[in-house]
Amino acid sequence: MSADDQRLITDCLRGETAAFGELVRRYQDRLYNTVYRLVGNVEDANDIVQEAFLNAYQALNSFKGDALFFTWLYRIAFNAAVSFKRKQRILLRLETGRGDGGNEPVDPSDASRPGHALERAEQDRRVQDALNRLSAEHRAVLVMKEIDGLKYEDMAEVLRVPIGTIRSRLHRARLELRELLERDEG
Amino acid sequence: MLPERVRELLTAYVDGVLRRRQRRAVERLRQSNAEARAFLQHLESDSALLRALPQRQPTADLAAKTLQTIHARGLLPQPSTTRRVRLVWSGWAVAASVLLAIGAGSYLFFALALGGTKDSRTAGNKSGKAAVPAVVEVRPRLPVAPDRVLRPVQPDAPGGDLADNSGSRPADDKPVTVVGAELDPAKTEVLPLAPTAALELFQDLPDPRLALVFKLRELEPEKIRKLLRDDRRHDNAYRIELDCRASGKALERLQAAFRAYAVRLIVDHDAADRLKRGLRTNFILYAENLMPDELEKFLQRLGQDDRQAEAKKRGDGQFERVVVNPMQPADHKQLAKLLGVDPTRWHAERPKSPLGVDVRKPLADQTADQVVQSLKGQGAPGDRPALVLAYNPVRPRPSSKEVKLFLDERKEPRSGSVQVLFVLRGRDG
Numbered sequence: 001m002s003a004d005d006q007r008l009i010t011d012c013l014r015g016e017t018a019a020f021g022e023l024v025r026r027y028q029d030r031l032y033n034t035v036y037r038l039v040g041n042v043e044d045a046n047d048i049v050q051e052a053f054l055n056a057y058q059a060l061n062s063f064k065g066d067a068l069f070f071t072w073l074y075r076i077a078f079n080a081a082v083s084f085k086r087k088q089r090i091l092l093r094l095e096t097g098r099g100d101g102g103n104e105p106v107d108p109s110d111a112s113r114p115g116h117a118l119e120r121a122e123q124d125r126r127v128q129d130a131l132n133r134l135s136a137e138h139r140a141v142l143v144m145k146e147i148d149g150l151k152y153e154d155m156a157e158v159l160r161v162p163i164g165t166i167r168s169r170l171h172r173a174r175l176e177l178r179e180l181l182e183r184d185e186g
Numbered sequence: 187m188l189p190e191r192v193r194e195l196l197t198a199y200v201d202g203v204l205r206r207r208q209r210r211a212v213e214r215l216r217q218s219n220a221e222a223r224a225f226l227q228h229l230e231s232d233s234a235l236l237r238a239l240p241q242r243q244p245t246a247d248l249a250a251k252t253l254q255t256i257h258a259r260g261l262l263p264q265p266s267t268t269r270r271v272r273l274v275w276s277g278w279a280v281a282a283s284v285l286l287a288i289g290a291g292s293y294l295f296f297a298l299a300l301g302g303t304k305d306s307r308t309a310g311n312k313s314g315k316a317a318v319p320a321v322v323e324v325r326p327r328l329p330v331a332p333d334r335v336l337r338p339v340q341p342d343a344p345g346g347d348l349a350d351n352s353g354s355r356p357a358d359d360k361p362v363t364v365v366g367a368e369l370d371p372a373k374t375e376v377l378p379l380a381p382t383a384a385l386e387l388f389q390d391l392p393d394p395r396l397a398l399v400f401k402l403r404e405l406e407p408e409k410i411r412k413l414l415r416d417d418r419r420h421d422n423a424y425r426i427e428l429d430c431r432a433s434g435k436a437l438e439r440l441q442a443a444f445r446a447y448a449v450r451l452i453v454d455h456d457a458a459d460r461l462k463r464g465l466r467t468n469f470i471l472y473a474e475n476l477m478p479d480e481l482e483k484f485l486q487r488l489g490q491d492d493r494q495a496e497a498k499k500r501g502d503g504q505f506e507r508v509v510v511n512p513m514q515p516a517d518h519k520q521l522a523k524l525l526g527v528d529p530t531r532w533h534a535e536r537p538k539s540p541l542g543v544d545v546r547k548p549l550a551d552q553t554a555d556q557v558v559q560s561l562k563g564q565g566a567p568g569d570r571p572a573l574v575l576a577y578n579p580v581r582p583r584p585s586s587k588e589v590k591l592f593l594d595e596r597k598e599p600r601s602g603s604v605q606v607l608f609v610l611r612g613r614d615g
Contacts, residue, residue, distance in 0.1 A: 013263055017256055024249040032244040046244055053252045058526055058584060060263040127235045145201065146236035152203060171197040177232055 005069045013060060020060075024053050027070055030148070031077050037143045038081045040132040048084050052077035067157065074148075075158045078140065085136055130180040138173035145170060188221055196222065200229045260528025264584035380466040381578035381611070387520045388425065388470075388609050402428070402505040403496060405489040410482050423513035423605040424481075429506045433469055433612040434461045436504040437574060439495070440471060440608065443488040447480050449473055449570045452595075454588040457576040467579070471608040472521065473572035474529065475599050481606060506613070513607060521607060524575055524582055525589055529605065571595045 005026075011019035028049065035052075036045040056076050063072055131139055144150045144158065156163045188196075192215070198204055199212045215222045255261070400409065430436035441451050451471070453461070460467045476484070488505070496503025522528040573592040575582045582589060599605075 017253060020256070021249045021253045024252050028244055028248040029241070032248070033242045036242040037239065042242075042245060045242070046248070049244065050248060050252055050255070053248065054255060054261065057252075057256060058261055058264050061265055062584075123235065124239055127239060131236075142236065146233055147239065152201075167198065167201070167203070168194075170201055171194050174197045174200065174229055174232065175193070178228055181232060181235075 002069075006065065009060060009063065009065075009069070012057075020053075020057055023069070027073055028053075030070070031073065034074070034143060034148055035077055035081050037128075037131060037147050038078070038139060039085065040128060044084065048080050049077060052080045055080065071154055071157055078158055082136065082140075126181070126184055130177055130184065133180055134173065134176055137169055138176050141166060141169045142173045142177065188225060192222065193225065196226050197229060199226070200233055260522060262522060262526060262528075264526050265523060265581070381468045385578045386468075387524075387577055388427070388517060388607075398510040400508055402485070402489045402508045403493045403503055405485060405508075407482070407486055410485055422603070423518075423607070425511045425513045425517050425607045425609060426485075427507075427509040427511075427609045427611070429508075429611055429613065430504045431501075431506070431613050432504065433467055433610045434464065436610050436612075437461070437469060437471070439488065439491055439504055440610075443484055443491055444473070444572060446487060447476075447484055449476075449572050451574055452571050452588050452592045453574040454576065454582050454586050456580055456582060456586075457574050460576050460580065466612055467576045468612070469574055469610045470521075470524070470577050471572055471574050471610065472525075472529065472606070473570070473608070474605040475570055475597060475603045476606060477600070477603055481604060513605065517607060524577060525573075525593070526584060527593060570597070 005023065008019045008023050012023070031052065032045055032049050035048050036042065039045055039048065052073070056073055059076070063069065131142070134142065140159070141155060144155045150158070152163045152166045155166045159166070195204075195208065195212060196215075199209065204212065212226070216226055217223075428436060437451075437453075444451065457467070457469060485508075492503045492505050518528070571592050573589065575586075575589070
């Protein structure tokens with residue numbers, strides 16, 4: 001864990017709440033992006049990430065410093081997202097996925113090619129749709145691997161499963177994603 | 187169709203986890219096999235599509251909102267609680283040195299926690315081999331009536347009973363002495379036996395003149411009325427210490443008295459567990475939104491019930507000395523630590539799930555409840571929760587569902603209402 005994060009955590013536990021604000025600022029974007037890709041909905045992602053930060057604040061004393069702070073935070077956010085999905089009892093969110101996919105931010109460098117921006121947005125929407133249709137397990141490992149760039153070891157740490165399980169889940173996740181994208185192209 | 191083994195190799199290649207030899211093998215396969223080439227191309231393209239998804243930014247300033255919520259709810263980092271130690275053995279393969287270290291650690295833990303009380307014993311090992319000493323003796327200190335069983339209140343069963351008359355004596359009512367050699371390591375829980383002075387949270391007031399002390403069974407209505415309405419009219423929070431014979435029975439009596447004032451007890455899981463096992467424990471019961479006259483009548487009712495119980499059967503009266511203090515800042519602080527929230531800071535925004543609804547209830551029920559509550563003002567009389575927590579020798583867990591349930595069900599305090607922190611200590615606690 002970085003010395004800076006450690007300092008902020010220590011300050012926070014001493015009662016300086018503003019130090020926690022700094023931690024939130026550091027990690028909110030990355031965490032939000034992950035959670036958004038997990039749940040496919042802007043408002044829900046905002047709520048889940050905030051809940052994750054509040055849970056992390058209350059559990060700060062239990063952070064032992066033996067792992068990266070972000071990995072620990074990630075696990076809390078992941079659990080919050082899973083818990084949310086369980087409550088919602090929704091595995092497929094076709095409508096929501098499509099709605100949010102239409103709001104994907106457009107790369108301004110594509111302004112000179114107006115058609116390209118639309119194509120790109122449509123492609124992103126398709127991919128997010130397919131992600132939303134994956135099983136929760138498969139979506140989680142793909143998001144962690146491809147969007148967050150986590151290694152097998154980190155993913156195993158977050159999900160509390162053996163590395164072999166991560167490998168086989170990723171394998172099946174990629175196959176399932178391929179199948180969904182093929183079906184969509186067809 | 188490619189064999190599954192080959193497809194796994196190709197997905198692992200895309201994951202970037204193959205060794206150099208394996209990567210070369212895949213690259214040779216890509217060149218020589220059209221199906222493998224097409225499969226790999228698709229996987230790499232899918233991977234690229236995922237990585238190319240644009241970075242989503244949060245729509246709100248999360249840092250500001252989070253800090254705001256922390257302040258509004260009075261949230262605090264929870265202390266780590268490590269009162270419960272679960273011994274998990276991996277079987278015959280555990281090294282003797284690990285056994286010795288765990289045994290020594292457990293012995294030291296209880297020696298310090300219990301101060302060498304006679305209830306903790308270390309098992310001798312006649313064979314001379316290193317063994318785990320007996321770590322806990324679990325015994326209900328006082329007899330439990332044969333027709334009563336203690337059962338925890340379940341969060342999803344409002345109005346659940348603290349006790350019911352099952353007519354049968356529970357199997358775990360008998361004393362159990364756990365000796366190291368007899369332990370099933372996979373199932374053994376090591377639990378602190380009794381409250382200790384070192385873990386006491388609620389200390390005596392420096393100035394005893396501020397306290398009102400009396401015997402509950404001898405309580406005179408005029409006296410308590412004078413206390414709450416005249417002498418303490420500026421206080422809106424009390425700490426009421428109830429010395430009792432057995433804290434479990436005392437809680438049952440409190441519950442029965444509260445029922446008459448439509449206050450429902452929510453018992454934390456760990457507290458309920460200790461009640462069920464008959465372990466000596468100090469509890470707190472936190473109630474709020476009571477009017478002073480309700481509190482007066484409640485104490486009178488409690489005293490009356492206790493008098494009747496004692497008259498019916500000698501020794502059945504539970505309560506002895508009662509000490510009433512205004513709640514001090516230190517008490518507030520301890521309570522906030524136990525709850526994880528400062529209860530004196532009321533917030534209009536209730537803790538809620540991501541969609542802002544109580545996911546325990548169907549939406550239609552909630553809508554109906556909200557309409558009823560808005561018509562009645564403060565909600566139905568039966569809605570006032572009170573929370574029971576164990577605080578010595580165990581503390582509630584930060585993730586206690588019952589604490590969350592209590593916080594969810596709290597209502598905005600009425601003007602003139604009081605908060606009451608009851609501290610129950612068994613006579614030997």
